[in-house]
Amino acid sequence: MTATARRIAVLAALGRNPVSGKARPNRDDLLALELARQLGGDLTLIHAGNPDEAALGDYFAYGASSLDLVPLADGGDVASALVTRLAGYDLILAGSRAEGGEGSGLVPYLVAETLGLPIVADVIAITLGDEATEVTQALAKGQRRRVRVTLPAVIAVYPKALVTPRYAYARRLAGRVTTYVAPAMEPVASPWHREAAKKRPVKFRAAETKSGHARMLSAIVAEARGGAVIAAGTPADKAQAILAYLRLHKLIDW
Amino acid sequence: MSEALKRINPRRPFQVTAEGLKRIVLGVAGEAGASVHVAHRDATPKPLRLRGEPTGQHLVIAHADRGALTAHAHEAIAAAALLADAATAVTVLVFGDLSEKLAPFGADRVIVAAVGDGAHFDPDRELAVAAEQVARLAPRHIVMPDSAIGDGDLGRRLAARLGVSVATHVVELAPTGVAASWRGGAEMARRDLPRMLLLDPGTTDLALPFSGAGERVEIEVPPFPDSRYRDLGSPPVDSAQLGLEDADFIVSAGNGVADVPTLLALAKTFDAAIGASRVAVDDGRFARHQQVGATGKTVSASVYMAIGISGAVQHLQGIRAVRHVIAINTDASAPIAQRADLTIVDDAQAVMEQLLEATRGRNFAPGVTP
Known part of the structure; x- marks a missing residue:
C-alpha cells in the first residue's frame, strides 16, 4: 500500500x-x-x-x-x-x-x-x-x-x-x-412496461411458409445425425484419425 | 370376438429412407419384407433472403473462438436476419480468425477483423473498430450475444459509447419488441425494439427457411495507440482440478474402460478433465462428482472424448451442449454413434495406448512447450 x-x-x-x-x-x-x-x-x-x-x-x-x-x-x-x-x-x-x-x-x-x-x-x-x-x-x-x-x-x-x-x-x-441535493434532472418516461413473469419466453422463429407436403416430410424425416464412423484400419491409424480431427478443428496445438 | 379384429401383416413392404428410418408406404405393392432404399434427397439450396440492392443494414458483432462462432452468436445472426425485411442486409463483424461459413445463419456480409483470437484483451481497439463500422454502415439495429466471452462486455462498451437505446439480457424478441427478465426473473419487462439488442442464449430458433449471401471481407485493424489496458496473460489452469462444468476438454470413461491408469495418462496428455458414465462410477472406478449425465453433471466442453461409453439417453442428456464428441466404442450401432462427430469402432484399450504412443512426450496444456 x-x-x-x-x-x-x-x-x-x-x-x-x-x-x-x-x-x-x-x-x-x-x-x-x-x-x-x-x-x-x-x-x-x-x-x-x-x-x-x-x-x-x-x-x-x-x-x-x-x-x-x-x-x-x-x-x-x-x-x-x-x-x-x-x-x-x-x-x-x-x-x-x-x-x-x-x-x-x-x-x-x-x-x-x-x-x-x-x-x-x-x-x-x-x-x-x-x-x-x-x-x-x-x-x-x-x-x-x-x-x-x-x-x-x-x-x-x-x-x-x-x-x-x-x-x-x-x-x-x-x-x-x-x-446530497438531488441533481436537477428531467424525468424521462421509461420505455419498459413491466408485467409478472410468464412460465417460459417464446422463441423467435421464422414464419412457417412451407406447403403441407413439405411440412409432413420434415415431420417424418428426422434430421441427419451422426458423424464420421471409422471401423477399418489398425488402432494406430484410428489414433491418428482422432488426432487429425482434433487438429482440423483447432482443438489442440500441434 | 377375436375373428373380428383386423390383422395387420407385420412384414408389409417398407422403404428405408436416406436417414435410415423404416417407412411403410400405404398402397404400395411389393414383396413382403423387402426393403427399398430411397436415394438421398438432394439438398436444394435455400433461397436468398435478400432481394436486390439493400437499402439498410442490421449489424451483428461477435468474437470467434478457434475459428468458429458459438451457437449463441449464431442465434444473434439468425435473429438479425429474422428481424430484417427483404431490402435489409445482415452484416456480421467478427473479431478473430473465422473459418466457418455464416451464410446458413443468414449473414449477407461477413467482416472479419483480425485482432487475435479473443485471447488478447484490448477493448479500446475492438471498440474503435466496432464504432467505426457502426458509423460507416449506419445499421438500424445492432444485435450481439450477451455472452461472457467478451461479446457482452464489448456490447455494453459500445452502447455506452454510442449512447443509443439498448436492451440487455433479452430473453424474448419479435419484430414488434423485446422482453427481458427483471428483478431476478420475477418480472418480465417489455419495450419496443431498441437500436441495440444483447441477446441471452436460447432466444432464437436456428432453423431458417432462407440463407444469406455470405460474402466475406477481411479488414486490417490498426493497433490502438496508448491503450489503457495491458494484457498480462493467463496463468495456466490445471484442467484436472477444474469442475466438469467448467472444463473445455473432457476425457470420459464408461464400462468399456478397464485400465484406469491409461485413461488418466491420456487425460493428462490432453490437459483434460476426467468424466465417467454412471456404470463406471457405480463400479467404484471413478468418483461420484465425475459422473456425467442426468443424475450427474451437465457439461458444455468443446471436446468430449467418450471412451467405452455406449451412450444411454441419460448420459447423452448431460453432453447436449458439447461441441465435438469423439467416441471410441467396439459397437458401431451404440447410441453414442448417433451423437458423436467422430466414431472409432475398436477396442478402447488398444486405441488409448496408440493415442498415448502417438502423442508421446507431448503435453497440450497451455504454456507447456513440447
Whole structure:
C-alpha cells in the first residue's frame, strides 16, 4: 500500500430478496464492497435512489463506514446521478448486475464512459499499484486473465468472486449517511412496461411458409445425425484419425 | 370376438429412407419384407433472403473462438436476419480468425477483423473498430450475444459509447419488441425494439427457411495507440482440478474402460478433465462428482472424448451442449454413434495406448512447450 490512502468508491444499488421480495443490499455490490475493504484505503459507498430506504443501513453492517446518498426518484437515470458524486476517486468498484430493477449491468459502463475512465469487468482479484492496478478477470471455462489497467479506473466485480461479505450489527449502528441535493434532472418516461413473469419466453422463429407436403416430410424425416464412423484400419491409424480431427478443428496445438 | 379384429401383416413392404428410418408406404405393392432404399434427397439450396440492392443494414458483432462462432452468436445472426425485411442486409463483424461459413445463419456480409483470437484483451481497439463500422454502415439495429466471452462486455462498451437505446439480457424478441427478465426473473419487462439488442442464449430458433449471401471481407485493424489496458496473460489452469462444468476438454470413461491408469495418462496428455458414465462410477472406478449425465453433471466442453461409453439417453442428456464428441466404442450401432462427430469402432484399450504412443512426450496444456 502506498503512503497516501487511495480513494475508493463502491457503487451500491438496492437489491431484493427473491423469496420475500423485501429490499436488501445487492448481492453483487456486497462482493464489490468486500473486495474494496480488502484493499484498504479510504472507502465510500455511493447510492442513488430513495433516501428513506431502511435496507441501505445493512451495507454498514457489511463493512461500509460512510454512505453518500444522491436522492433519485424511481425510474431516474442512476448512472448520471452517480456521476455527480464520483469526482476524484482512484478506483470505482461496482457489482456486475443489480437484482432490484432492470439489472442490465450497464451502469459501470455508462459511468466509465461519462468519466472517460477505463473499465474492466468480471474481476475477482485486485492488486493496487502506484499508477496502475493489476486485476484478475474470470473468463469462461474456469480460465483467468491478468490485466494491468491505468488508474483511475472502473471495475465491475465477477458475481461468483471468492469473497465472503460478513454481517456485524455493531457496524450497522456506527455507519453514517451523507445525503446530497438531488441533481436537477428531467424525468424521462421509461420505455419498459413491466408485467409478472410468464412460465417460459417464446422463441423467435421464422414464419412457417412451407406447403403441407413439405411440412409432413420434415415431420417424418428426422434430421441427419451422426458423424464420421471409422471401423477399418489398425488402432494406430484410428489414433491418428482422432488426432487429425482434433487438429482440423483447432482443438489442440500441434 | 377375436375373428373380428383386423390383422395387420407385420412384414408389409417398407422403404428405408436416406436417414435410415423404416417407412411403410400405404398402397404400395411389393414383396413382403423387402426393403427399398430411397436415394438421398438432394439438398436444394435455400433461397436468398435478400432481394436486390439493400437499402439498410442490421449489424451483428461477435468474437470467434478457434475459428468458429458459438451457437449463441449464431442465434444473434439468425435473429438479425429474422428481424430484417427483404431490402435489409445482415452484416456480421467478427473479431478473430473465422473459418466457418455464416451464410446458413443468414449473414449477407461477413467482416472479419483480425485482432487475435479473443485471447488478447484490448477493448479500446475492438471498440474503435466496432464504432467505426457502426458509423460507416449506419445499421438500424445492432444485435450481439450477451455472452461472457467478451461479446457482452464489448456490447455494453459500445452502447455506452454510442449512447443509443439498448436492451440487455433479452430473453424474448419479435419484430414488434423485446422482453427481458427483471428483478431476478420475477418480472418480465417489455419495450419496443431498441437500436441495440444483447441477446441471452436460447432466444432464437436456428432453423431458417432462407440463407444469406455470405460474402466475406477481411479488414486490417490498426493497433490502438496508448491503450489503457495491458494484457498480462493467463496463468495456466490445471484442467484436472477444474469442475466438469467448467472444463473445455473432457476425457470420459464408461464400462468399456478397464485400465484406469491409461485413461488418466491420456487425460493428462490432453490437459483434460476426467468424466465417467454412471456404470463406471457405480463400479467404484471413478468418483461420484465425475459422473456425467442426468443424475450427474451437465457439461458444455468443446471436446468430449467418450471412451467405452455406449451412450444411454441419460448420459447423452448431460453432453447436449458439447461441441465435438469423439467416441471410441467396439459397437458401431451404440447410441453414442448417433451423437458423436467422430466414431472409432475398436477396442478402447488398444486405441488409448496408440493415442498415448502417438502423442508421446507431448503435453497440450497451455504454456507447456513440447
